[in-house]
Structure formats: structure tokens, C-alpha cells
Amino acid sequence: MPEVICLGIMVVDLVGRPVRVIPEKGKLTLVDTMELHTGGCAVNTGRALSRLGVKTGVIGKVGTDxxxxxxxxxxEVAGIDTRGIRRAAGVNTSATMVMVSEDGERSFIHYIGANATLKPEDIDWDLVKGARLLHLAGSLVMPGFDGEPAAGVLKRAQEMGCLTSIDTAWDATGRWRKLIDPCLPYTDVFLPSLDEARMLSGYEEPEAIAASFLQRGVKIVGIKMGAAGSYVASAKESILMPPFKVQAVDATGAGDAFVAGFLAGLVRGLDLKETARLANAVGALAVTAVGASSGIRSWEETQGFITANYNNTN
Structure with missing residues (x-):
């Protein structure tokens, strides 16, 4: 049985790089590579967890295409339990065109597709009850799931003895706190990006942001800050963890990789500082290859990377 269940968005990414210019209407521009990859928070985080040696299952929805x-x-090739994936009729699988610039930064064109049809009744609770942790991956971009429905799912998971965690996405609808506030009392671990955390808290600085989430019921907050590393806090301690320095090729999925490292650290029983360092390392390695999962290393390889670069985050 899976130790961690990743519940959320599932996407196919068509990644082109490097995109030097967006062509005018009716024109064409060339890129050096274009590849098809799995994507979406639930898929990316699940694949990274599996690569790190954590037994993982994914629950979500794709089309019949x-x-x-x-x-x-x-x-399935990655060894992930797919029994919780449902097929949606009459709607295609979610997909994203990912345009990667020469410095590794990305722009996106996204089709929500089957992810919009995911609802609490799609969940296989037999899979969840055997897991140690239920991770809600891609909160704020699942219109059939966000808000009170998600809160009910997290509450039920906690009542079944699971730890719960949330990773957010950018809310283009602007509802932010209306969707996330019902969930926070039932969230053990909250892992937003800094920009998302600012929108969800109303504060600018990581310390104040984390404190606001802890006051609203979260047990552990991990804020992803990209090139600035991460800020992690609980009621007992707070840590500003510097980043690992790597050559960035493609930042696609780096946030999901950070989340996978964080959850792997919790499942493996690491303390908060070790967990934050592991999360930063997995996120850093993710940007060294094209695609959301290609740069993820095994647990042993990741530990070797941390040891070799330990002075950067001591």
C-alpha cells in the first residue's frame, strides 16, 4: 500500500526550449527541443516521491484520450499506484504548453480539462486509509474540489489517522482566502510558494506569513522561495534554509519537487531542519534537466548531493 497519496491535478506538458521570442500572429519561431512529459502537481510530486523511495499513489482524473x-x-512505469485515477467522459486530459526561456524561466498556456471535473466522490478511500499522508496537490485550480469540499476531504483523512498537506497553485480567479481558509484547520503541512503565500496571508515577509498560517491551524509551514531557498516554521522553531546552487536548465516542476522532498523527509522521520534541506536539494536537482521529473535523483544520490554541498546550507 502507498505511504503517501497525492490527490490533485494531472497534466501532460509539451515543453519547448529555448523560446527566445513569442512569434507574431501567423508567424513561426524555432526551438532546439520539444518534448512530451507528465506534469501537474499530483503527478510531479508523486513521481518525485517514488524516485526518492517512498511508496506513492496518485488520485486524480484524466480524459479517455x-x-x-x-x-x-x-x-505505472515509475512504480506508482494508479488505482485511484478516474477517467472523465466527454472532456480531454489537462495539458500545458510550457515555453522555457534561455535562462530556464517558464511561461504557460494551460487547458484545465478533466481536472475541473475532480470531486470528492472520485476518491478511493480504501487507498487513503492505508496511507500515512494525504497530499492535496494543486489546490486553488480545481473548481469542482476547492474550498469546502477539499476541507471535508482533509478532515476525513485526519479522522482516519492520516497526516494532511497542501500545495497551492496560482489562483487566477482571485478567490484565494475564500478557497483556502476552510482547509487550514485540517492541514498539518502547508507548502505554498512565496507569491501564493503573500496572496493567501496579506503579509509580505516570510516570518509574518508563516505566523498567520500557524495561527489559522496549520502545524508546519514551508514557503518555497525559489532562488532564495525556503522558510520553514512550526510552533517551536523557524528556519531560513539557503538554496543549493546548480545550473538551471528548466524550472518546470521545481516547486513540486521541493514538496516531494519535504514530504519524504517527514515520512522518513527527519527533523524540520533536515527536512527543509532535503526539500531544497530535491527542488534544486529538478531544475538541472528538462521536464518536471527528469532531474529527480534517488534517495541515495540526493543524500550524496546534500553531503557534497552541505556547507551551502549549514
Whole structure:
């Protein structure tokens, strides 16, 4: 049985790089590479966890199309439990065109697709009850799930003895706190990006942001700050963890990789500082290859990377 269940968005990414210019209407521009990858927070985090040696399952929704087949096959090859994936009729699998610039930064064109149809009744609770942790991956971009429905799912998971965690995405609808506030009392670990955390808290600085989430019921807060590292806090301690320095090739999925490292640290029983360092390391390694999961290393390889670069985050 899986130790961690990643519940949330599932996407196919078509990644082109480097995109030097967006062509005018009716024109064409060339890139050096274009590749098809699995994506979406639940898939990215699940694949990274599996690579780190954590038994993982994914719950989500794809269409009855070739892209849905592609995601499921790739997850099965990665050793991930796919029994919780549902197929949505009449709607295609979610997909994103990822345009990667020469410095590794990304722009996106996204189709929500089957992710919009995910609802609490799609959850296989037999899978969840055997897991140690239920991770809600991609909160704020699941219109059939966000808000009170998600809060009910997290509450039920906690009542079943699972730890719960949330990773947010950018809320283009602007509802932010209306969607996330019902969930926080039932969230053990909250892992937003700094920009998302600012929108969700009303504060600018990581210390004040984390304190606001802890006051609203969260047990551990981990704020992803990209090139600035991460800020992690609980009621007992706070840590500003510097980043690992690597050559960035593609930042796609780096936040999901950070989340996977964080959850792996919790499942493996690491303390908060070790967990933050592991999360930063997994996130850093993710940007060294094209695609959301290609740069993820095994647990042993990641530990070797941390040891070799320990002075950067001591």
C-alpha cells in the first residue's frame, strides 16, 4: 500500500526550449527541443516521491484520450499506484504548453480539462486509509474540489489517522482566502510558494506569513522561495534554509519537487531542519534537466548531493 497519496491535478506538458521570442500572429519561431512529459502537481510530486523511495499513489482524473493513457502508463512505469485515477467522459486530459526561456524561466498556456471535473466522490478511500499522508496537490485550480469540499476531504483523512498537506497553485480567479481558509484547520503541512503565500496571508515577509498560517491551524509551514531557498516554521522553531546552487536548465516542476522532498523527509522521520534541506536539494536537482521529473535523483544520490554541498546550507 502507498505511504503517501497525492490527490490533485494531472497534466501532460509539451515543453519547448529555448523560446527566445513569442512569434507574431501567423508567424513561426524555432526551438532546439520539444518534448512530451507528465506534469501537474499530483503527478510531479508523486513521481518525485517514488524516485526518492517512498511508496506513492496518485488520485486524480484524466480524459479517455491518448494523453490520459500516456500519464497512466508513465506513472505505472515509475512504480506508482494508479488505482485511484478516474477517467472523465466527454472532456480531454489537462495539458500545458510550457515555453522555457534561455535562462530556464517558464511561461504557460494551460487547458484545465478533466481536472475541473475532480470531486470528492472520485476518491478511493480504501487507498487513503492505508496511507500515512494525504497530499492535496494543486489546490486553488480545481473548481469542482476547492474550498469546502477539499476541507471535508482533509478532515476525513485526519479522522482516519492520516497526516494532511497542501500545495497551492496560482489562483487566477482571485478567490484565494475564500478557497483556502476552510482547509487550514485540517492541514498539518502547508507548502505554498512565496507569491501564493503573500496572496493567501496579506503579509509580505516570510516570518509574518508563516505566523498567520500557524495561527489559522496549520502545524508546519514551508514557503518555497525559489532562488532564495525556503522558510520553514512550526510552533517551536523557524528556519531560513539557503538554496543549493546548480545550473538551471528548466524550472518546470521545481516547486513540486521541493514538496516531494519535504514530504519524504517527514515520512522518513527527519527533523524540520533536515527536512527543509532535503526539500531544497530535491527542488534544486529538478531544475538541472528538462521536464518536471527528469532531474529527480534517488534517495541515495540526493543524500550524496546534500553531503557534497552541505556547507551551502549549514
Amino acid at each position: 491518448a494523453l490520459g493513457d500516456f500519464i497512466i502508463k508513465e506513472l
